[in-house]
Amino acid sequence: LLKKSREEAEAAAATYATYGYTGAVSSPSATAVTVTVTTTSTILFQFDCSGAKSLGVVPDGGGGKALTWFRGYKWYGGFEYRRSTGGNLNVINVVDVDDYVKGVLPYEMSPAWPLEALKAQAVCARTYALLQTKHRDSYRFDVCTTTDCQVYQGANQASALTDRAVEETAGMAAMYGGKYAETYYYASNGGASESSENVWSMPLPYLVGKEDPYEGTISIPDYVYTMTYSYSQLSALLKSKGYSIGTVSSAYVSRTTPTGNVAEITFRDTAGKTVVITKEACRSVLETKSMRFTITGGGSATGWFVNPSGESLSGLGDAYTISGKGLVGLFGSGSGYVITSSGVSPLSQGVGSSGSGDGITITGTGWGHGVGMSQYGAKAMAEQGYTYEDILHFYYTGITLDQVR
Numbered sequence: 535l536l537k538k539s540r541e542e543a544e545a546a547a548a549t550y551a552t553y554g555y556t557g558a559v560s561s562p563s564a565t566a567v568t569v570t571v572t573t574t575s576t577i578l579f580q581f582d583c584s585g586a587k588s589l590g591v592v593p594d595g596g597g598g599k600a601l602t603w604f605r606g607y608k609w610y611g612g613f614e615y616r617r618s619t620g621g622n623l624n625v626i627n628v629v630d631v632d633d634y635v636k637g638v639l640p641y642e643m644s645p646a647w648p649l650e651a652l653k654a655q656a657v658c659a660r661t662y663a664l665l666q667t668k669h670r671d672s673y674r675f676d677v678c679t680t681t682d683c684q685v686y687q688g689a690n691q692a693s694a695l696t697d698r699a700v701e702e703t704a705g706m707a708a709m710y711g712g713k714y715a716e717t718y719y720y721a722s723n724g725g726a727s728e729s730s731e732n733v734w735s736m737p738l739p740y741l742v743g744k745e746d747p748y749e750g751t752i753s754i755p756d757y758v759y760t761m762t763y764s765y766s767q768l769s770a771l772l773k774s775k776g777y778s779i780g781t782v783s784s785a786y787v788s789r790t791t792p793t794g795n796v797a798e799i800t801f802r803d804t805a806g807k808t809v810v811i812t813k814e815a816c817r818s819v820l821e822t823k824s825m826r827f828t829i830t831g832g833g834s835a836t837g838w839f840v841n842p843s844g845e846s847l848s849g850l851g852d853a854y855t856i857s858g859k860g861l862v863g864l865f866g867s868g869s870g871y872v873i874t875s876s877g878v879s880p881l882s883q884g885v886g887s888s889g890s891g892d893g894i895t896i897t898g899t900g901w902g903h904g905v906g907m908s909q910y911g912a913k914a915m916a917e918q919g920y921t922y923e924d925i926l927h928f929y930y931t932g933i934t935l936d937q938v939r
Contacts (some may be wrong), residue, residue: 656706665716705937725899765892797812823898
């Protein structure tokens with residue numbers, strides 16, 4: 535029995551004792567959960583199991599599926615309110631996996647996109663949710679609601695088409711070797727996806743980089759991007775992210791992956807010290823949109839740049855070339871060509887230089903880490919008549935699609 539004060543509670547306990555009821559008066563601990571009338575202090579219910587159990591609320595759907603409003607969004611399922619440490623409440627939505635996917639799909643892919651693309655995204659979102667456990671030990675939930683997992687904001691933006699995509703793939707997951715595949719996805723790869731070990735660390739046989747012939751067939755907003763950094767900005771940026779370097783004097787892509795994405799960047803300061811960053815750090819440190827970009831600049835506009843050093847030559851008289859037959863010889867005079875991730879270009883004085891000598895220019899394509907499924911690539915494939923199975927088998931090498939629920 536809940537009373538406003540200890541005195542009232544003790545008086546009530548004495549009254550009920552005359553009817554044979556016994557009990558003890560106690561104050562709620564730091565782990566208590568109090569339910570009040572919205573915007574008031576009127577207490578409806580108080581719950582306290584010292585953090586060992588949580589308060590659960592299951593809405594009554596009246597024979598159908600209930601939708602509960604919470605902070606401006608509506609959700610399927612019930613809610614668990616955890617306050618195990620005495621801190622803030624963790625509000626956990628306990629929901630069927632397909633209803634959960636209905637709350638992910640319209641936020642991770644445009645509800646107006648083709649059905650087959652939406653179905654591919656639904657399978658990715660479902661598989662990702664079934665696999666994830668990283669928050670379970672600390673917080674006792676499977677997936678969060680942000681891009682740290684995947685965006686989940688309930689049923690507000692769900693449409694008949696997005697719900698149909700979930701329902702027509704209900705229970706379907708991407709598998710490899712009898713286990714859930716790690717179905718990573720991103721907006722666009724800029725022309726080629728990337729193998730997982732070239733971005734993160736672990737090689738996964740179904741996350742294999744490949745040229746993407748589909749993205750280029752449709753219009754993608756902000757597909758090409760350009761960024762510039764002065765050397766002073768680069769110096770400050772590297773230091774802010776924990777790298778020990780002086781004043782940067784050059785920066786260049788020192789290694790690419792077999793699909794032409796950036797694998798390594800080398801920075802050199804005025805004292806000759808170098809800092810090398812690899813894999814996803816190439817994107818996160820320079821804050822680029824993708825892993826697919828080139829760097830120009832980094833020296834005088836009157837030289838030819840030499841890989842992998844990033845230094846330049848004022849003339850080509852002493853430069854050597856190696857042919858496809860393995861022959862090495864002096865470059866001499868005549869036309870020369872350079873091969874980049876963007877294709878073949880004539881070698882001219884100042885190749886790789888911004889001309890200012892005071893910084894670099896980054897030019898790239900795509901948006902995201904590039905591992906797994908390109909969402910715009912899925913859209914392009916769907917518009918060309920491919921099914922969601924075709925899409926998933928293209929972006930995830932060797933997977934199977936199985937009913938798991």
